[in-house]
Amino acid sequence: MESKSPNSFIIFRELRCIQNSRLHALSWSYLNGLCFRCFCFLRGQPFSITNSLLHCFLNLPSSRTLFYFSAVSMFLNTLTPKFYVALTGTSSLISGLILIFEWWYFRKYGTSFIEQVSVSHLRPLLGGVDNSSPSNSSTSNGDTDSSRQNVSECKVWRNPLNLFRGAEYNRYTWVTGREPLTYYDMNLSAQDHQTFFTCDSDHLRPADAIMQKAWRERNPQARISAAHEALVLEDCATAYILLAEEEATTIVEAEKLFKQALKAGEVCYRRSQQVQHHGAQHEAQHRRDTNVLVYIKRRLAMCSRKLGRTREAVKMMRDLMKEFPLLSMFNIHENLLESLLELQAYADVQAVLAKYDDISLPKSATICYTAALLKARAVSDKFSPEAASRRGLNTAEMNAVEAIHRAVEFNPHVPKYLLEMKSLILPPEHVLKRGDSEAIAYAFFHLQHWKRVEGALNLLHCTWEGTFRMIPYPLEKGHLFYPYPICTETADRELLPMFHEVSVYPKKELPFFILFTAGLCSFTAMLALLTHQFPELMGVFAKAVSILLSYMYIICLL
Numbered sequence: 001m002e003s004k005s006p007n008s009f010i011i012f013r014e015l016r017c018i019q020n021s022r023l024h025a026l027s028w029s030y031l032n033g034l035c036f037r038c039f040c041f042l043r044g045q046p047f048s049i050t051n052s053l054l055h056c057f058l059n060l061p062s063s064r065t066l067f068y069f070s071a072v073s074m075f076l077n078t079l080t081p082k083f084y085v086a087l088t089g090t091s092s093l094i095s096g097l098i099l100i101f102e103w104w105y106f107r108k109y110g111t112s113f114i115e116q117v118s119v120s121h122l123r124p125l126l127g128g129v130d131n132s133s134p135s136n137s138s139t140s141n142g143d144t145d146s147s148r149q150n151v152s153e154c155k156v157w158r159n160p161l162n163l164f165r166g167a168e169y170n171r172y173t174w175v176t177g178r179e180p181l182t183y184y185d186m187n188l189s190a191q192d193h194q195t196f197f198t199c200d201s202d203h204l205r206p207a208d209a210i211m212q213k214a215w216r217e218r219n220p221q222a223r224i225s226a227a228h229e230a231l232v233l234e235d236c237a238t239a240y241i242l243l244a245e246e247e248a249t250t251i252v253e254a255e256k257l258f259k260q261a262l263k264a265g266e267v268c269y270r271r272s273q274q275v276q277h278h279g280a281q282h283e284a285q286h287r288r289d290t291n292v293l294v295y296i297k298r299r300l301a302m303c304s305r306k307l308g309r310t311r312e313a314v315k316m317m318r319d320l321m322k323e324f325p326l327l328s329m330f331n332i333h334e335n336l337l338e339s340l341l342e343l344q345a346y347a348d349v350q351a352v353l354a355k356y357d358d359i360s361l362p363k364s365a366t367i368c369y370t371a372a373l374l375k376a377r378a379v380s381d382k383f384s385p386e387a388a389s390r391r392g393l394n395t396a397e398m399n400a401v402e403a404i405h406r407a408v409e410f411n412p413h414v415p416k417y418l419l420e421m422k423s424l425i426l427p428p429e430h431v432l433k434r435g436d437s438e439a440i441a442y443a444f445f446h447l448q449h450w451k452r453v454e455g456a457l458n459l460l461h462c463t464w465e466g467t468f469r470m471i472p473y474p475l476e477k478g479h480l481f482y483p484y485p486i487c488t489e490t491a492d493r494e495l496l497p498m499f500h501e502v503s504v505y506p507k508k509e510l511p512f513f514i515l516f517t518a519g520l521c522s523f524t525a526m527l528a529l530l531t532h533q534f535p536e537l538m539g540v541f542a543k544a545v546s547i548l549l550s551y552m553y554i555i556c557l558l
Contacts, residue, residue, distance in 0.1 A: 085535070088528035091524040112514060154485055156430045157433060158331075158429070160335055161338065163429075164245060164248070167250050168426070171249070181429065182428070185495050190216065190218075193215045197238045197295075206234075207230040207231075207233045208230075210226055211226065214239075215242075235263070235267075238292060240260050244257035244299070252307070265292050268292070269293045272286040301335065304316065305335075305339050317339065320332060321336070337366060338445050338449075340352065341449040344452070353370060353374070357371055363410055363481070365414055365439060365442040369411075369442060372406070375400040376459050376460070377456060379400050380458065385462045404467075405464075405479075409467050411435075411442075412467070417439055418447055418450055424444055425496070425499075427444045432491045434484065435488040436492040484505065488505075
């Protein structure tokens with residue numbers, strides 16, 4: 001028996017390929033003709049018309065398309081199962097990486113990266129509506145009131161219980177290596193210092209001129225050097241303030257510097273008080289000296305409170321509020337409330353709340369939660385959830401629960417810190433009312449007062465979540481307060497350090513693209529696993545799917 005030469009095998013294989021391609025072409029032609037005849041039949045056209053059209057359809061440039069389809073079919077027939085394993089595995093890996101990035105971006109910024117890019121960049125390119133067009137003018141005018149309300153609600157306030165940078169914040173940095181203050185927070189403090197401690201007449205006194213530049217410095221060492229330079233010229237109260245805040249490493253050192261600042265500040269205050277009505281310049285200087293004196297006395301009272309002299313601190317705060325009753329911007333009553341709670345003088349606390357928990361005054365977490373604590377104190381020691389469920393709530397318990405619901409509606413982030421469901425960090429120098437920053441500042445100083453009242457945390461734990469059933473849509477409608485502002489998350493992320501997980505209310509649903517990439521990753525991973533376990537079966541399945549898609553494409557062309 002003769003053996004065939006290698007050339008004969010090559011010629012035989014080429015003939016088989018040509019035969020297969022012709023068979024594929026004929027099958028595609030037959031399928032196209034059949035689909036076209038069915039289409040004409042459904043349209044109710046006679047078959048005499050279809051004969052000529054079919055002849056033109058099969059002999060026109062569509063034959064090139066049939067050749068391409070036959071080439072694709074030949075390519076798919078030559079693919080091995082290893083190719084499908086690599087394809088599905090690579091797709092699963094890429095979709096998994098996209099899922100991880102989307103989840104990280106959502107946890108950090110609270111939005112989807114793909115959605116943000118599509119809205120910000122792709123939508124204008126695809127012909128999206130321009131927000132500045134005249135067609136949207138009526139809508140923007142209609143939302144003016146709501147935007148103004150959001151701006152007012154998202155105003156950042158000075159933390160009345162803010163810590164000392166040198167004696168507390170810097171010590172935390174030395175121990176942990178973390179920065180507790182953000183650049184945005186420190187920049188707001190610099191603006192406050194320029195507003196309270198400077199005026200237009202500072203250039204008349206060399207020391208004040210130096211301090212005016214010092215408050216604008218970003219480098220802490222440059223500010224401290226400028227303060228020492230100003231003290232060489234004269235006793236400058238603002239220079240002592242800067243050194244007490246940033247250079248002193250202990251509260252005792254800060255108190256000594258504030259006492260020196262108090263002497264210099266009282267001299268300047270009495271001097272400017274005598275000439276305050278001689279012109280606008282003298283009036284501005286007296287207003288600046290008043291702010292400096294109030295700030296020094298308030299910080300001295302806080303030093304006394306931190307050093308354990310609480311009764312002395314309470315006396316200093318009361319005298320300060322009597323001497324300057326109109327300076328409510330410093331919120332000294334919140335310092336007073338905390339000190340009175342430390343003394344367990346609950347009657348005095350109730351008297352302060354009766355004065356400041358008024359409907360015309362802006363609320364705070366300190367006022368709302370202190371009022372709830374006093375109401376809970378009356379019933380918390382004997383409160384039992386099992387007994388309350390059997391017999392119902394009496395009047396005192398109902399008042400306590402309503403006070404807790406009121407406080408939780410104002411700031412829903414506080415209970416998790418009081419119940420130690422979230423870890424506390426050092427409070428920032430500025431807080432956003434109803435935000436996570438205010439919750440941290442309140443819980444940092446008042447958690448001990450809640451623990452001191454027996455059963456208060458248990459009552460809070462049993463009742464605080466009931467608030468959300470009364471306000472199912474907090475961003476649209478409130479119960480006792482305005483709807484919850486939608487801008488708190490953005491402001492809190494700028495006020496709080498990066499290592500802190502910002503509390504978000506209400507909880508956001510996962511964006512569509514995270515769910516989509518999760519489903520895509522799971523689907524491709526399942527395909528990769530099935531292809532690896534059953535390569536032959538999945539190869540047949542892939543070829544069948546490709547042929548089905550080709551047929552569907554042809555039907556769409558028809």
